Amino acid sequence: MxxxxxxxxxxxxxxxxxxxxxxxxxxxxxxxxxxxxxxxxxxxxxxxxxxxxxxxxxxxxxxxxxxxxxxxxxxxxxxxxxxSDSLDLAHVAADPLLELRDALGHSAVVSQITPDGMRVLATVPGRSAIEIGVRSGSMLSFHSSAQGKAALAFSSAEFRARVLRSKLQVFTQHTIVSPEALAAELDKVRAQGWATAPNETGIGLNTLAAPIFDSTGAVCGTVGIVDMVQFIAGTPSEDQRARTMAAAQRVSRALGHGAL
Amino acid sequence: MxxxxxxxxxxxxxxxxxxxxxxxxxxxxxxxxxxxxxxxxxxxxxxxxxxxxxxxxxxxxxxxxxxxxxxxxxxxxxxxxxxSDSLDLAHVAADPLLELRDALGHSAVVSQITPDGMRVLATVPGRSAIEIGVRSGSMLSFHSSAQGKAALAFSSAEFRARVLRSKLQVFTQHTIVSPEALAAELDKVRAQGWATAPNETGIGLNTLAAPIFDSTGAVCGTVGIVDMVQFIAGTPSEDQRARTMAAAQRVSRALGHGAL
DNA sequence: TTCTAATGTATCGCTGTACGAAACAGCATT
DNA sequence: AATGCTGTTTCGTACAGCGATACATTAGAA
Missing domain, CATH: 1.10.10.10 (Winged helix-like DNA-binding domain superfamily/Winged helix DNA-binding domain)
Structure with a gap:
């Protein structure tokens, strides 16, 4: 039957x-x-x-x-x-990161938000001849990295305000140092769902990052791709943006975002 | 079969x-x-x-x-x-509080730890002729209440240190105002598992409080009994201490402390 | 390669578990 | 007392879930 x-x-x-x-x-x-x-x-x-x-x-x-x-x-x-203790960011992001690299060819990176900046948890090297990327374990500032801006844009207003009030260190001539300009940039990032930082961390480099949310709905990190500015533009290609955001969303879901 | x-x-x-x-x-x-x-x-x-x-x-x-x-x-x-969102302290404590009052006759109180002090969530009036107790919703300081000392004694070392460094306001001549004396008192409270504050909040009054722990193991509030000093001594009776601590433990368990 | 020994997955008839309907037991209102 | 709710218990029976066995993959050894 x-x-x-x-x-x-x-x-x-x-x-x-x-x-x-x-x-x-x-x-x-x-x-x-x-x-x-x-x-x-x-x-x-x-x-x-x-x-x-x-x-x-x-x-x-x-x-x-x-x-x-x-x-x-x-x-x-x-x-x-x-x-939730067993669902750590680096672990659940491993596979989406690999897929992202395989699809686009750029280095892929997952980072986690901390009170002092974005900690790089893991990277997958790109397929270009020259090795480009950020070192795993290193710390990125909130105002001068795509990761930092992507996370900050979706953080609480209090946390964002505290970072805006802090000293914004200069890294290159493209680093945003004015709190007003940074606030405007964050509004843009929040609206579009992704952030880039061409020549802000280092000259010739760019990163595209999208936020990851945990099961409470709070932003907890980012997924991103890193390469030379000629490969990732200030406004990246539709394909690059869609795939990066999709990877971030996939990690969010794996962390329990939107479940139940 | x-x-x-x-x-x-x-x-x-x-x-x-x-x-x-x-x-x-x-x-x-x-x-x-x-x-x-x-x-x-x-x-x-x-x-x-x-x-x-x-x-x-x-x-x-x-x-x-x-x-x-x-x-x-x-x-x-x-x-x-x-x-966990549905397990709020006031709600799960309601019944243990009633039982505690019924067993001992004193007013029973549940309070919750906040960054600024202990918030009184709910009280059950005692059975004495005169109405004694703390108002629900009111705030108690960490250093001059049994609730505050019971919670502080089981808090993190950092949080405890921050409170000890802050200005310790005087309420009565029995209020502990020296950081050293308070630190010693907290060590005692931690060892015995309960705290009292005879004449510290108000002359003639005493409270006996025991800590409540949540599912993460962190202290999140207290269960206590309030009455005149002639009914609750600086070192309360075995019965008073045992029942108050048992009520607190029962609430802890209902919050998920020790589960799994 | 080929064999072996693990693994996870699929199949299938038998059986005893979990099912539904209906009866029971409290406790309010009417 | 009667009625309408609850939650709980009972009981015979169908069919859900069981275990043995077979199959499919993989990994390592010979």
Missing amino acids: PRIEGKSGDGVQAVNLALSIIEHLAREQRAVGVTTLAQALGTTKSRIHRHLQTLVQEGYIVQPVDSDRYACGPRLVALGRAV | PRIEGKSGDGVQAVNLALSIIEHLAREQRAVGVTTLAQALGTTKSRIHRHLQTLVQEGYIVQPVDSDRYACGPRLVALGRAV
Whole structure:
């Protein structure tokens, strides 16, 4: 006899239901009764009840004292915590970075935001004859790198203001040193979703960077490509922009951005 | 035929296995193969494989690219996040607070740590004739309240040092104003697990407070009892101390402290 | 290469688990 | 008392999920 299963095609249906229950309760953010759950998930009370008992037994669901309703328990937050610890940026970015390099040929870089600047976590060397790139582990300033501008543009207003007030060190004659000019540049970056820094970090070099967001929705780093200015223009090609932003989005998703 | 079930007595066994898989992967913090999982959980490969497919389909488990192993996915961190948002201190503390008042008769209070002091979230009035207590929503200083000292004693060394360096305002002649004396007091509080502040906030009043910890292990607030000094001594009774600390621990557990 | 020994994945008939309907048990209102 | 809600329990039965076995890939050894 063929599968009927209303929810999601196939799979172990008992598990599907259990997960649906947990998800529903997590979304509700409050205790819900058996009947309500049964209606919401389109099944019977007995099924829901049996599953709730299982989940309570395991500690994933709890019953608030003096209540016969059910809500998500603290064990789920501990679980999420354990998982998020294992999802480090350098690791989940490894593959998108490789694909980005393979698609475009430029060096690819992932960086992480810190209070003092952008830390370069990992790089994948480009395919040009001359080796171009930033050293893994090095620190980039917020105002003179594509990575810094991409991250700063999507940071909180307070953090952005603090950086704008700080001393903006000069690296080349193209480095933006005026707070007003930098603020305007950041507005542009936020609108377009990517940043470049032609000749700002070093003469002849350019970087294209796009922001990465974590599961809380906060910016936590960037994905970028690095090469000579003749290969990455101040306004990069459609292909370069699309692929870099797509790679960044892919990393964001892998970190849990937009899940649930 | 009777239940045999190796894992945890009863419940929907398919769900039990699925949860065991997730937990195991979360604990491992890395990708694990089907065979290894089957051995670790004491079951067959086919069962594990079928369940993994279900979990992957739902997005809770992912397969790292170019790998046939399995690891926890970002959806779990989003889930944990959603749950932790619903576990606010005032809410989970409500019941332990009531029980504490019922057991001892004193006013019971839950407070939350903030950068500027301890915020009183909720109180349960005591059973004495005269109404004693702190107003809900009010702010208590770190150095002149049992709540502040209980929280500060278990805070990070940096945070503690910052408070010790700040101006210690005088409230009564019993307020501790010397940083050295306060540091010594905090060491004592940390050793014993509770704090009192007889006549420090106001003459004739005393509070007994014990720290609450969240799922990350950080102190996030206190549970306390408030009454006249003749009812709560500088060194409270064994019963008062035990019940207050037990209530605090209960709240900690409800917040996910020590889970997983 | 070819063999071996791992791995993950797919298949399939049997069985005992998880299912649904319906009865039960509290607890409010009416 | 009767009614309408809850959550909980029961029970016979269908079919979901089980394990053994076979298949598909890979990696290393001979």
